[in-house]
Amino acid sequence: MADIVSLRRPEPRDLVLCEREGSVLRLTLNHPPLNTLSGDVMEALLAELDAAAADRSLRVVIIAATGAVFSAGLDLDDLTRQREAADAGRDAFEATFALSARLMTTISALPQPIIAEIDGLATAAGCELVAACDLAICTDTATFCTPGVNIGVAPMGAVVALARAASRKQAMEMLLTGETIDASTAKDFGLVNRIVPKQYLRQVVDKYAAVIASKSQDAQHGVKAAFDRQASMAYAAAYAEAAGAEADSALTPDAVEGMAAFLSNRKPVWPKA
Secondary structure, eight states: OOOEEEOOOOOGGGSEEEEEETTEEEEEEOOTTTTOBOHHHHHHHHHHHHHHHTOTTOOEEEEEESSSEEEOOBOHHHHHHGGGSTTTTHHHHHHHHHHHHHHHHHHHHOSSOEEEEEOSEEETHHHHHHHHSSEEEEETTOEEEOOGGGTTOOOHHHHHHHHTTSOHHHHHHHHHHOOOEEHHHHHHHTSOSEEEOGGGHHHHHHHHHHHHHTSOHHHHHHHHHHHHHHHTSOHHHHHHHHHHHHHHHHTSHHHHHHHHHHHTTSOOOOOOO
């Protein structure tokens, strides 16, 4: 097994812990007890994701959290204090929501697959973060919520994320009721892929990461790039787009090696980045 290398950067109070094992990067939210997505936390997470996007040797990113809460979402205490400003906090609210939107779109656009590892409550923008990731694995005691309607705020960011992770009626149930759902319901809704006992969570996530890291990086990058793009297209247009993109993919060095390995009945040796 590859050595685990600490990649902590000088962020305030180590709000995001970084751990690299081979081609897998683990980013751990470290802002207990609620792991709120304060401006500092989001900036720290964005800095790590931006660095990851430029690293061809990195194949998988995991987002986890310390403590009993995965993330309680945006820092409402800080936002409420901003209401004392002359504009009643409008500039602060707009800046915070824009930063949150940039975080979610960065996750979606990241070339590498991202796995959310959830133990505990993921609520508001924390739930949105889970929905934005490519895969999500949680413990059997994890819970999820989009409670904007409970505090009089339309959770528009969660609308975008949940509309792409669950069916319309399931997403609307969460968005309109603001009620908490358990892990089993989250899996039924399509918000998470797997539910595992707490003691096996990291082991299972690491296994998924290792499997993904062993596959063609070029092909995976192509899948991520195409997934969101085709979702906004009509059926025929999506297939036309897919045909050209798949032809491009078939000409990559990974595809040359992968096809040759298949025809030779051997495991592929992917070209180094």
